[in-house]
Structures are given as structure tokens and as C-alpha cells.
Amino acid sequence: MKFLVTKDLAHSTLLTTLMSAVVFAILLYIALDVVLHAYVIGLDMDSIKATLFGDEANFVEPILLDSLLLQVHIDLFMTLFAMLILSSVYIRLYSKKALTKWIVHLLFIFGLLAPVVLLLAYLAAPSLAMVWLIIFVIWHLLAVVVSIMILKKLLFK
Amino acid sequence: MKNLALYKIPIGYMLIYVVLILASGLWLFLLSQGLDSSEGVLHTIQTIMHTPKPKSLHSFIEVAAPHLFAIGTLIFVVAHFMLFSTKVSQKVSLVVAMLLFALALFNIFSYLAISFGLFVSGWIKLVSLLLFVLLFLFLLGLVAFSL
Numbered sequence: 001m002k003f004l005v006t007k008d009l010a011h012s013t014l015l016t017t018l019m020s021a022v023v024f025a026i027l028l029y030i031a032l033d034v035v036l037h038a039y040v041i042g043l044d045m046d047s048i049k050a051t052l053f054g055d056e057a058n059f060v061e062p063i064l065l066d067s068l069l070l071q072v073h074i075d076l077f078m079t080l081f082a083m084l085i086l087s088s089v090y091i092r093l094y095s096k097k098a099l100t101k102w103i104v105h106l107l108f109i110f111g112l113l114a115p116v117v118l119l120l121a122y123l124a125a126p127s128l129a130m131v132w133l134i135i136f137v138i139w140h141l142l143a144v145v146v147s148i149m150i151l152k153k154l155l156f157k
Numbered sequence: 158m159k160n161l162a163l164y165k166i167p168i169g170y171m172l173i174y175v176v177l178i179l180a181s182g183l184w185l186f187l188l189s190q191g192l193d194s195s196e197g198v199l200h201t202i203q204t205i206m207h208t209p210k211p212k213s214l215h216s217f218i219e220v221a222a223p224h225l226f227a228i229g230t231l232i233f234v235v236a237h238f239m240l241f242s243t244k245v246s247q248k249v250s251l252v253v254a255m256l257l258f259a260l261a262l263f264n265i266f267s268y269l270a271i272s273f274g275l276f277v278s279g280w281i282k283l284v285s286l287l288l289f290v291l292l293f294l295f296l297l298g299l300v301a302f303s304l
Contacts, residue, residue, distance in 0.1 A: 073182060077178055079174070080174040087167040091163045104167060108166070109170075112174060
């Protein structure tokens with residue numbers, strides 16, 4: 001983050017290209033993360049419920065706590081790094097906009113809530129499965145929008 | 158921090174994320190040692206002390222490899238924010254960060270000593286894990302204090 005923040009590199013073509021490349025990589029990561037969660041958890045209510053709570057009719061066992069917690073552990077780590085990079089670049093480019101502060105807050109809050117709510121849905125409140133799906137979709141959409149805004153500013157200024 | 162008001166937001170959230178990563182990591186470790194709803198955390202810790210679960214070299218490497226990368230990167234990212242700090246000296250930050258790297262390695266490789274029979278008791282893993290988590294929380298505290 002220190003390298004992204006420093007003003008000494010404000011007009012560096014290398015830094016602009018590097019920032020574009022890393023944001024593009026994060027954009028691809030966000031897209032593939034949706035696909036990964038579609039496979040592991042499911043992205044419609046029937047498959048989410050079958051994964052978390054099992055499906056007796058089809059002899060599907062609920063996911064083990066170890067497996068779900070490992071996914072949550074990895075999600076927190078990956079989200080943290082993706083959001084740190086994305087928000088650093090975004091703040092650098094859009095620091096004068098009034099909305100920037102709130103967009104950064106929302107990115108981190110939704111990114112944090114998604115794994116926590118998924119775990120809560122599994123452990124205590126099955127009704128939260130729907131909430132997880134909504135939060136998961138919102139934070140991925142928000143991250144895509146922020147990535148596109150960054151790329152637009154970097155590549156078409 | 159020097160005139161970087163907006164950057165305090167991601168740094169602040171990073172502290173919460175890291176606490177959750179540490180907590181979920183601890184929970185995963187206890188689950189791998191037999192923690193379940195019928196027997197509590199204390200019983201699991203006693204089990205680790207007396208008879209830690211045997212682990213093959215394959216299982217050890219499966220856990221150690223991603224953690225060497227992930228913990229190393231996480232310590233670097235968290236500790237590098239101390240470069241911006243005007244409240245904590247860089248010398249203190251350096252000592253804490255280096256000690257944390259050493260404890261991370263000790264923590265990761267301690268189970269290898271158990272797997273190869275150098276230690277019968279699991280105390281070495283518990284002590285290294287406890288020290289690592291406490292020192293990491295201390296580093297997070299330093300970053301929070303510097304915000």
C-alpha cells in the first residue's frame with residue numbers, strides 16, 4: 001500500500017500499468033470466486049440448503065464444519081488482500097469524491113459479513129442462508145463496479 | 158499516520174479481518190484435534206497436551222505449505238503499516254515483526270517435532286500457538302494505536 005500511496009510515482013507509466021494489471025487480475029478473481037462458491041456452496045436456495053443442511057430425499061449429507069470453516073478461513077484471507085489492493089488504488093484515484101469513503105466502507109463490511117453470515121447460517125440460523133446469498137452477491141457486484149471504475153480511470157483518462 | 162485519512166478505513170478493517178482469520182485458524186486447529194460439541198475446548202486442550210493427534214508428513218506439508226506463504230504475507234502486510242506510524246518507533250516495530258516471523262516458523266514447524274516423536278506431549282504446539290496469537294494481537298494493537 002505504501003508504494004500505491006506515495007506521490008513520487010504519481011506520473012509513472014509503470015505504476016499505472018501495474019495498477020491496471022493487478023486490478024484486472026482481481027476482477028478475474030472476483031468472477032472466479034463466484035464460480036468457486038457456486039460449486040462449493042451453491043448459488044440458488046435449493047443447492048445452498050442441500051450443502052449446508054443436507055437433503056434426505058437425495059441422500060445428501062450436510063457439509064462438515066471443518067470444511068465450511070476452512071472455506072470461511074480462506075475467504076477471509078483472500079477477501080482481505082483483494083479489498084486492501086482494490087481500496088488502495090480506488091482511494092488514490094477517487095480521493096476527492098464524497099462517495100469514496102462510503103464505497104470503501106461497504107466493500108469491507110460486505111466482504112466481512114459474507115463468510116460470517118454463512119457460518120452463522122450453518123451453526124445457528126438456517127434462515128440466514130438467504131441473507132448470505134444477498135450479501136455475497138452485493139459485495140461481488142460492488143467489487144466489480146469498483147474495479148471497472150478504476151480501470152476506466154487508469155486506461156481511458 | 159501522516160495525512161492519510163481515507164487510508165485509515167482499509168487499515169482499520171484489516172485489523173478486524175486479521176482477528177477473525179486468527180480466530181477461525183484456532184478453531185480449525187482445535188477441530189482437527191477432536192473438538193466437538195459434547196466435549197469443550199478445555200478437554201480438547203488437555204487431549205492435545207497428553208495425546209496430540211498423529212499427523213503424517215503428507216498432512217503436515219498440506220497444512221504447512223499454504224501457511225508459510227499466508228502467515229508470512231500477512232505479517233508483512235500488517236507490519237509494513239508501521240512504516241507510516243508517528244507514534245511507535247521503527248525499532249519497536251522491527252523487533253515485534255521479526256519476533257512474530259520467528260514465532261510463526263516455530264508454530265508451523267512445532268507439529269513436525271511431534272510427528273517425528275521428538276515430543277510426546279503437545280505443549281510445544283500449544284505454547285507456540287499461544288505466543289504467536291498474542292504477539293500478533295499486540296502488533297494489531299500497535300497498528301490500531303498508530304491510526
